[in-house]
Amino acid sequence: MNDFASSSCHDRIADFKITQVQRDSHFDMGESHYHPYYEFYYLLSGQCRCFISHSIYRLFPGDLIMIPPSVLHRVLYETKRPAERINIFFSEDYLHRVSAASGPDLCVGLFSRSRLTIPSSSRPQLERLMTRLRLESESSDPYAPLMTKSLFSELLVEIARCQDVHQTPQFLDETSTAIQESARYIYEHYEEPVSLAAAAAVAHMNPTYFSKKFRETTGFGFKEYLTHIRLQNAAHLLCTTDTSITEIAWICGFSDGNYFGDAFRKHYGMSPRAYRLE
Numbered sequence: 127m128n129d130f131a132s133s134s135c136h137d138r139i140a141d142f143k144i145t146q147v148q149r150d151s152h153f154d155m156g157e158s159h160y161h162p163y164y165e166f167y168y169l170l171s172g173q174c175r176c177f178i179s180h181s182i183y184r185l186f187p188g189d190l191i192m193i194p195p196s197v198l199h200r201v202l203y204e205t206k207r208p209a210e211r212i213n214i215f216f217s218e219d220y221l222h223r224v225s226a227a228s229g230p231d232l233c234v235g236l237f238s239r240s241r242l243t244i245p246s247s248s249r250p251q252l253e254r255l256m257t258r259l260r261l262e263s264e265s266s267d268p269y270a271p272l273m274t275k276s277l278f279s280e281l282l283v284e285i286a287r288c289q290d291v292h293q294t295p296q297f298l299d300e301t302s303t304a305i306q307e308s309a310r311y312i313y314e315h316y317e318e319p320v321s322l323a324a325a326a327a328v329a330h331m332n333p334t335y336f337s338k339k340f341r342e343t344t345g346f347g348f349k350e351y352l353t354h355i356r357l358q359n360a361a362h363l364l365c366t367t368d369t370s371i372t373e374i375a376w377i378c379g380f381s382d383g384n385y386f387g388d389a390f391r392k393h394y395g396m397s398p399r400a401y402r403l404e
Contacts, residue, residue, distance in 0.1 A: 141216065142214075142215070142278070144213065144259055148210045149211070150209070163218070164193065164195060164216050164217070166190060166193075166213070167191040167211060167212075168252075169188070169209060169211050170187060172205065173185065173209060176200070176241075177200045177201075178191065178198070178240050179197050179313065180306065180309040180310040180313035181240060181309075181310075182298060182306045184296065185241075188243055188249050189243050189244070190288075192239070196358065212260070221233065223275070224282065227279065228279045232286065235286075235289060236286060236289070238289070239293075245288060252285075252288075259278060259281060262274045301339055304328075304331065305336075305344065307328055307329060308325045308326070309340075311325060312348075312352055316355045316356050319381070322337060322348050325348060354393075356379045360374050360375065360380075364398055364401055364402040374398070386398070
């Protein structure tokens, strides 16, 4: 699908969008989230936890999360203190146009890691750039689109420079580490009949306790996460192969074709066949 319509995406953007908002522990981003465009998530203040694909990240001020298209993610706000963040969304086409004008090396390795801690010495410049970028993107000035593209190119350069700075490894607590290993197991074995008991065994927990901790840590229920991973891979196969819908359902771990069709329709708002024709 070439547009930005997705049942798991709350916004539709044309090429580029930047927002700055505060969230607290009462905020719930609702349904699980992935979208067919890139996202930069920069934390200005507060703390939060981000679950991306099958990895858990604890974020602090100055942390930048870089999310490629179609990657499942969810943000959880843990403290009563509001967390302020800047989100930058941009299409693959927009990124290509910016990098083509700035040189082919600009985006090399840009998404080689999901989390990047911006050095304290670089944060003022980066945050000033983001503020200018937001103001230009909101401007009706006829030169604003050109300035937005120029500032975005400059921002990418600053991020690329920070990629070269040594990053301190992130250490998770024992429970988060165990849940992350279990999420990786589900992510890598979704085509198999993965059971709650098997996933709990990977985390060395009993199923009831595991189910509770998995939701607390990732924001997903076990079955919800497994189904999302299966549906996401099914959607990819529908768009990139001529494999029959029945076989795709089987390949992605759905033993019941009717259940697959119902789950797909509920998630994407259309049948697998209609999705393939979009």
